[in-house]
Amino acid sequence: MTFAWIVMSVAIAVPKPGQRLPYVEHCYVLGSTEPGVTNVVVQGLNVPVYRTGAWAAYVDVKEGDNTITASCDGADGHSVTSRTFRVAAKPKPRPKPDSAATASSSNSAERVYAKLDYAADEARPHPYDRNPGELTVVLDPGHGGPTDLGCVSPHGWCEKDANLLLAEAVREELSALGYNVVMTRSDDRAIALYERPKAIYANGADAFISLHHNAPAADRDAGKIRYAAVYSWNPIGEALAKAIASRMDETQKAELKSNGAMHANFAVTRNPEIPSCLIEADFITHPAGEEAAWDSDRRARLARAIARGFSDWHKGK
Ligand SMILES: [Zn+2]
Incomplete structure (x- = not known):
């Protein structure tokens, strides 16, 4: 039994162990197993498996190191795999913009319309x-x-x-x-x-x-x-x-x-x-x-x- 893992972050999924995610409270974990295997369990919960063998799980994560464990039973027995990655610390709230900052950000609408040079x-x-x-x-x-x-x-x-x-x-x-x-x-x-x-x-x-x-x-x-x-x-x-x-x-x-x-x-x-x-x-x-x-x-x-x-x-x- 083989598993492929991809941990989705805010922007681009990087399919490698030790991936660092920005601060998130949940993340979407995608993986695949052999077509026909349907009993994939991630973090103790059964997850949907599509007919190609692709599966999807929505998991809670915390700041720091996280380990996600997935298992399933296939023709060659019980298989367990895990993936460890790191979630960044929660960012501190930004100070409220003052009026000057607000004025310049409303100017950004003009920048947005500016034509390519x-x-x-x-x-x-x-x-x-x-x-x-x-x-x-x-x-x-x-x-x-x-x-x-x-x-x-x-x-x-x-x-x-x-x-x-x-x-x-x-x-x-x-x-x-x-x-x-x-x-x-x-x-x-x-x-x-x-x-x-x-x-x-x-x-x-x-x-x-x-x-x-x-x-x-x-x-x-x-x-x-x-x-x-x-x-x-x-x-x-x-x-x-x-x-x-x-x-x-x-x-x-x-x-x-x-x-x-x-x-x-x-x-x-x-x-x-x-x-x-x-x-x-x-x-x-x-x-x-x-x-x-x-x-x-x-x-x-x-x-x-x-x-x-x-x-x-x-x-x-
Ligand atoms: Zn694109």
Whole structure:
């Protein structure tokens, strides 16, 4: 019997012993065992095991060292494993901001709207009258490289890899519709966040689509949270996000809840002149979302929906 462990922290799951978490009172522990084994017990409590063997437990933790113990019975007998990690001390409450601090933090709203220093001011005219072959789309597979893994699935699969697979599938579908496609990365490499939209200018592109897979906050039950969403920030991005979300919903209605088109002020969605959006295709932290992201047929269906949504946006549907 083998167990794989991942302890979720606030930000990124790091699947190694001795992990240090920020101060949390509970954390989400994910692991996997052999498919078919269902009697996993973590900290004395039975936990849900999915049919891939992935399991999920929500546990209380304390400041300092914690040891989480999991056991199960399989074909080769009783198996017990444990994982030790450290939780940081509770931070001291911050002093209340004085009025000067409040004034400067309200100015941060302006900073938030500030354009990228290499972007132009005016939104470009919508390309209704241009042929697909005259349009270039930048696809941006989120994360990448040795340290920016994105979120991690119950079996230790990294978001950066799921994003790249999805982007390659979308590239194929957009190319089949006649569009030119540029990728911010086509292998596993690190790219700084603010470098990513530069590909728009370097290639004279007309739209920017960032592809991601999602993870819940550390205090939420990763075994229960799963949905798709397409984020944008300004009206030109929103039109693109809505067109893509609508095709994704049509394709996935029966399999995945959708939050549709939403607003988010991400570095890659803020562009004032180029329609930009960020797709959170699924939650790979949910065992069913992980399984879906592995499924190449489902990935091709999703990629086709994204490309059709782009085409709908282009034609003003
Ligand atoms: Zn991501």
